[in-house]
Amino acid sequence: MTDIESFRTETRDWLKANCPPEMREPMRSEADACWGGRNAVFQSDAQRQWMETMAERGWTVPHWPRDYGGGGLSTAEAKVLKEEMARIGARSPLTSFGISMLGPALLKFGTEEQKRHFLPQIARGEIRWCQGYSEPGAGSDLAGLATKAEDKGDHWLINGQKVWTSYADKADWIFCLVRTSTESKHQGISFVLFDMMTPGVSTKPILLISGSSPFCETFFDDVKVPKDQVVGEVNRGWDVAKYLLGHEREMIAGMGLGGIGGPGAGSLGAALNLDNPLLRADLAAFDVDALAFAAMSERFFEMFKAGEAHPASPSMMKYAGTELNKRRHELVMAAGGSDALEWDSDRSKNGKSARDWLRTKGNSIEGGTSEIQLNIVAKHILGLPGA
Amino acid sequence: MPLLTDDQKMLQETASSFLAEEGSITKQLRQWRDSGCTDGYGSDLWKQFGELGLTGICIPEEQGGLGLGAVEATLVLEEIGRNLTPSPFLTTAVVGAKAIAGTAHAERWYPGILSGEAVLTLAVDENRRHAPEQTALTAERRGNGFVLNGTKQFVVHGNSADVMLTVARTAGSPGEESGLTLFAVPKGAAGVESVTLADSSKAARLAFNNVELDADAVVGDVDNGWAPLSRALDAGRVGAAAELVGVAAGASTMTVDYLKQRKQFGKLIGEFQSLQHRAAHLYGEIEIARACALKAAELIDSGDAKAELMVAVAKAKAADVASLSVREGVQMHGGIGMTDEHDIGLYLKREAVLGELFGDVYYHRNKVAELSGY
Numbered sequence: 001m002t003d004i005e006s007f008r009t010e011t012r013d014w015l016k017a018n019c020p021p022e023m024r025e026p027m028r029s030e031a032d033a034c035w036g037g038r039n040a041v042f043q044s045d046a047q048r049q050w051m052e053t054m055a056e057r058g059w060t061v062p063h064w065p066r067d068y069g070g071g072g073l074s075t076a077e078a079k080v081l082k083e084e085m086a087r088i089g090a091r092s093p094l095t096s097f098g099i100s101m102l103g104p105a106l107l108k109f110g111t112e113e114q115k116r117h118f119l120p121q122i123a124r125g126e127i128r129w130c131q132g133y134s135e136p137g138a139g140s141d142l143a144g145l146a147t148k149a150e151d152k153g154d155h156w157l158i159n160g161q162k163v164w165t166s167y168a169d170k171a172d173w174i175f176c177l178v179r180t181s182t183e184s185k186h187q188g189i190s191f192v193l194f195d196m197m198t199p200g201v202s203t204k205p206i207l208l209i210s211g212s213s214p215f216c217e218t219f220f221d222d223v224k225v226p227k228d229q230v231v232g233e234v235n236r237g238w239d240v241a242k243y244l245l246g247h248e249r250e251m252i253a254g255m256g257l258g259g260i261g262g263p264g265a266g267s268l269g270a271a272l273n274l275d276n277p278l279l280r281a282d283l284a285a286f287d288v289d290a291l292a293f294a295a296m297s298e299r300f301f302e303m304f305k306a307g308e309a310h311p312a313s314p315s316m317m318k319y320a321g322t323e324l325n326k327r328r329h330e331l332v333m334a335a336g337g338s339d340a341l342e343w344d345s346d347r348s349k350n351g352k353s354a355r356d357w358l359r360t361k362g363n364s365i366e367g368g369t370s371e372i373q374l375n376i377v378a379k380h381i382l383g384l385p386g387a
Numbered sequence: 388m389p390l391l392t393d394d395q396k397m398l399q400e401t402a403s404s405f406l407a408e409e410g411s412i413t414k415q416l417r418q419w420r421d422s423g424c425t426d427g428y429g430s431d432l433w434k435q436f437g438e439l440g441l442t443g444i445c446i447p448e449e450q451g452g453l454g455l456g457a458v459e460a461t462l463v464l465e466e467i468g469r470n471l472t473p474s475p476f477l478t479t480a481v482v483g484a485k486a487i488a489g490t491a492h493a494e495r496w497y498p499g500i501l502s503g504e505a506v507l508t509l510a511v512d513e514n515r516r517h518a519p520e521q522t523a524l525t526a527e528r529r530g531n532g533f534v535l536n537g538t539k540q541f542v543v544h545g546n547s548a549d550v551m552l553t554v555a556r557t558a559g560s561p562g563e564e565s566g567l568t569l570f571a572v573p574k575g576a577a578g579v580e581s582v583t584l585a586d587s588s589k590a591a592r593l594a595f596n597n598v599e600l601d602a603d604a605v606v607g608d609v610d611n612g613w614a615p616l617s618r619a620l621d622a623g624r625v626g627a628a629a630e631l632v633g634v635a636a637g638a639s640t641m642t643v644d645y646l647k648q649r650k651q652f653g654k655l656i657g658e659f660q661s662l663q664h665r666a667a668h669l670y671g672e673i674e675i676a677r678a679c680a681l682k683a684a685e686l687i688d689s690g691d692a693k694a695e696l697m698v699a700v701a702k703a704k705a706a707d708v709a710s711l712s713v714r715e716g717v718q719m720h721g722g723i724g725m726t727d728e729h730d731i732g733l734y735l736k737r738e739a740v741l742g743e744l745f746g747d748v749y750y751h752r753n754k755v756a757e758l759s760g761y
Binding site: 266267269270274280281283284285287288289291292293295296298299300302303306308313316317319320371373374375377378381382383384385386 | 696
């Protein structure tokens, strides 16, 4: 038996023995995810146990080095673990912006001390993170951000406001872009980390067109941050941010797959009530595009892993995936007729169709608008002038 | 979906440099169009395809071919599409070779295909729409053979092909998938009206008036032609999809280059965001269409049950995307794009023909719906 085959056998046995049956049930919604954190609210003992058992083995972050709380698995082993988890329908033990966003940035830009301090906490789900990027005056033009960090000798003094901070009201720490110099737009930004309990930090939830949301406004009023909590060089935070945005776009692009070509998913046309030939035609056209995008996603991830994808290609994926998802929900609404317009009935599951449809409108705005993604493709892939 | 292997990349490079050099628009398409060539393609180039081994891609190794599959064929076809190279490659080396695989006809025709001499084609459509199950052309048993009556149209290379693989009804009625039989009809057996299509390629309308064929003209089994026909058609559809991806990519490269050269209002027109966004959108669509053609080809090669669905997706998507690419191409070139002198219009014409071949966008969208259960 080769090493990878025996790894598969061991993994299969271990998962069988350690993954609680409740954690093999499909997740019903985002609320079923395990987010961890200082004030973690576990839905069940099984959820807590699953997170802790996996964390102990380093398998909340299987591909991170063991020194930082990871599993130290090779790419092939991590793939096997993923496959074996999928085989039994095991839920992700821990959902975390620390894992998906901050971790990769720390691994690339963090000091050894920062890595040893922060990464194991992320891996064990002890600290829940949020991301402070956008500001009321800095959306698409993110580098125009104005939240100010003044050098006060032994600490930074931060004043300003962030917006669209997901789960800021539940997060323990924030990774945040702040202006440390006004001499250069892009090279005057730093990437800082601080505790949300620090005096002067406050949050306020944002109500969306679709209803309540994880988004918050986050305010900083004379917040003191220790000097060693900058990731990367001072004034070079934009490099970190750009690297991290690449990860975020990949993640959002994956949403285009939501229910399409994924496990157990099928055709949208087959899922809906079709009583009109013109609607059927639109759905067939959509299914073609959705299946085509699923093939693209598969190829994209293979190319990305093999280092063959163009560095700007996540922008193409994000654009295509989110536009597709919006179209999907337009069709769901069209097929649903007036049933789909009910907002608060039990029959409509509290207006699920309408709320989901409205929420997708943000997909092509958050994480960089479609127009920004097209700018990136035009400039970096097509090499068009002045883009 | 695994990425291309080193061997596949080598094949792609071979096809790419060969077709860019020998199959260019100037050397081939314009040459044959403007000289009034009745075949519509160059027979010397077809022999070169043979010398490079490309004609044997879908022919098993033990019969002298490369023993490769649909994935490799798509790599060659994308390059053919990019250069608008008129060639019997798709109908002969892909559809023809697949249709006769494992039959006595393979021994008869594979040597000629391998040397780049024989040309095969498929005669399936009888109407302006592709609808193989609607086949009405009849083949009635008479003596030791069959007598064929009916018509075919849109038979690509039908005026020059050595053999026309003709779908005929030996039982049942139009609309039924059973009762169809595939016949190898030799050149000269049926009446041929040569037709020049919008892209300067040659197709034929065939008239069968009591055409007598021996029983050994049957390819495969009598009345059970649907399965082998579908296999050949699906290979052709993925092939056409790949060629369309090439057409889309060739047109978009030409257009993006033009955006970087043409100046108006004292600026390169590529600086205008309205054009940048359309070009960027098109880039993504072409990537998606390519991924789709490769995926469908891969499912065919692995004999996966989902191949049929993905083939329909690939053909519909590639035709949609290529259509977008050529329309945007002509529009962004402005007035020069409307002239015969400029090549961009040739892409528009080629797309129209390939988009129709083996089922248009509506045919394949409908198929996706049916296969998905609605």
